[in-house]
Amino acid sequence: MKEKEQRQRLLRSLRSVGHFIGQLLLEPARCLLCGDNVAGLRPEDFCPLCADFFANLSPIKTTLLGDDPLLPNLVCFSGGFYEGPIQEAIYQIKYLKRPELALAMEAAMIPPAVSLAEHIRLQCQDQTKPPLILPVPLHTTKKRERGFNQAELLGTVAAKILKSRCESGGLRRLRATSPQFGLSRSARRHNLDGAFAGPAHFPIGGNFGNLTKNILADREVVIVDDVVTSGATLYECARTASACGARVVGALTLARARWRDDKGRDETNQREMVSETLVPALSAEKCGPPDQSVRRRRAFF
Template sequence: MEALVRPLSRLHAWLLPWRCLLCGDAGGDGLDLCHACAAELPRNTSCCACCALPLPSAVAMCGACQRKPPPWDAAWAPFRYGWPLDRLEARYKFGRDLAAGRTLARLWQCAVPPVARPALILPVPLHRARLRQRGYNQALELARPLGRALDIPVRHDGLLRSRATVAQTELDAAARRRNVYGAFALRDGAPLPPHVVLLDDVMTTGATLAECARVLKRAGVARVDVWALARAPSSRQR
């Protein structure tokens, strides 16, 4: 297989050379990002192990998690939500830029995953009305290549968004919690393993992931982790 992949990669680079989505320069390392822009991506190397909140140094639990532990068990977010990753994310999520989505997916695949491996990945679902409007679920499209890279199955229909909610973007933490309360449910008869990951593109306050985690815990899932491509560097949580 490798003997076939290398010539195909060279052919792709010749016919459709990688081009940086941020500055327009030549891309590198099989990405539509140049080396300079890729070097600016904000890595989330120092963070809370419980909620992935960016911190000056890595800790087991930040102050917010110590005061009120989240309903999940551990979090992984390899990037901080900041320049220039936030620009790629906005183009992917709201601008239907699938090239940006492929680049974000590839960046996530290149990150070092947690040691504890789940048996299943569940992307945070969109309501059917939002799915019709956007045309795709950005969390699912990131989960599929990551699941293949890690050899972890991905289920797109394990969780349902049972009612439509307004966009979380302009809401504060308390309003976000109210907005998603009771908005998710398990599909009837969906068997779940004891260790499940909830996956989303960006984690801000964690309200959406927390509501999904509660649904899984009530269904008897022993361990629920949350994975997001990027974590917003905000201390206003839960």
């Protein structure tokens, strides 16, 4: 009887080992982004093609011109244009709700972060501590709906690279705004007017997250977002931080939208551009989800 029991136990163990090996064979490791099947890949890895793409990006510099005398312009560095694997990554992060992908974007964020650090070094010779990272806030309803704010996750990545701190409660979005795309100058302004607030806009110790003091006062800050289109949102956040006493030393995004001039000519071959954020002379292409028909596996390369 005892022998029979032992034999059955051994059979059960063998069956579970077999099941485990079967699972391994059935579910080989897939690239975090394109889903390609590569032997020996860990779940948090990209395939060599995706990894190469992100490792070889050249940062794009955009100077956003504003109309606030406190902040005449805002220099933004982006990892790459909003196309190909970067567009796919942003789509998957936001619409397929994959926060882990945002946290894996370090390789794409390093070149623009390094350029930004150099820009800050040249601007602020007396800088003593790294700038505070302020992600562009999502409205509470939208954040609840998505479950996370991708700008916050990218802000965490940026803070790691710049050896700084990401303060996700530093700015707040007071109301949901419509997408800026296709709006006229006055509509853009009206859309963002009073949309954001910083700790100086509320009584200290009051209802502004867990902040007990105005952490933005006299502090160098960097605004972080996933993608810059016209630049109006980034500029408005920078203006809000600046009104709270912060010195906004730059902005950082994963992607920058393609821009076209008034004749529809593509300006994206320029890696360094100046834009009047509130003047839609250069219009950014809409940064919505990519066309499903071209979203086949690896179609983005």
